[in-house]
Ligand SMILES: Nc1nc2c(ncn2[C@@H]2O[C@H](COP(=O)(O)OP(=O)(O)O)[C@@H](O)[C@H]2O)c(=O)[nH]1
């Protein structure tokens with residue numbers, strides 16, 4: 001049976017790696033730079049704009065949010081990397097939490113790695129995708145804020161963005177606008193297909 005994304009509620013907010021919830025269900029993780037649109041996409045998938053706080057200020061969130069979707073999966077909203085204004089101590093705390101999360105053998109089913117469709121991938125994006133490939137963690141690439149470009153500029157930019165990765169990309173690539181709800185249903189369908197394949 002398909003997961004009903006609209007049936008998503010906040011489950012736990014984690015500030016410290018020692019307080020992660022019981023790893024009792026598959027986790028779908030939102031990763032990507034601060035301000036790329038992780039919280040907005042989570043809200044769009046759940047069709048609930050009040051679910052997680054969308055921030056105009058990059059780097060505000062230094063917590064991991066676990067959402068219970070349909071009592072079947074956790075959606076995990078990681079803090080974003082690359083916020084210039086955070087102090088060194090905050091950055092260390094951040095990477096401790098993200099590295100910690102990836103380092104403790106969570107039941108990660110899928111990572112949605114988000115990148116702003118308008119910008120070339122950064123070093124952190126390359127590091128992340130290389131890491132996921134090496135660890136054999138399944139991931140989808142999701143280009144966000146598609147509404148900010150015309151469709152021809154978007155196609156050209158995405159081709160360019162993808163060429164920045166040296167790893168073979170036989171990975172599903174999506175292009176979404178959480179603002180205009182474009183590409184969101186397609187992503188729900190593909191995530192469901194993925195989860196269904198995984199559990200048969
Ligand atoms: N135009 C546009 N803006 C977006 C979209 N998604 C997010 N944003 C904006 O980008 C900013 C950061 O979004 P947020 O979801 O908080 O990013 P996060 O830091 O990755 O969780 C906010 O000002 C959002 O309104 C989108 O699809 N289109």
Ligand SMILES: [Mg+2]
Nearest residue numbers: 038039053061
């Ligand atoms: Mg966020």
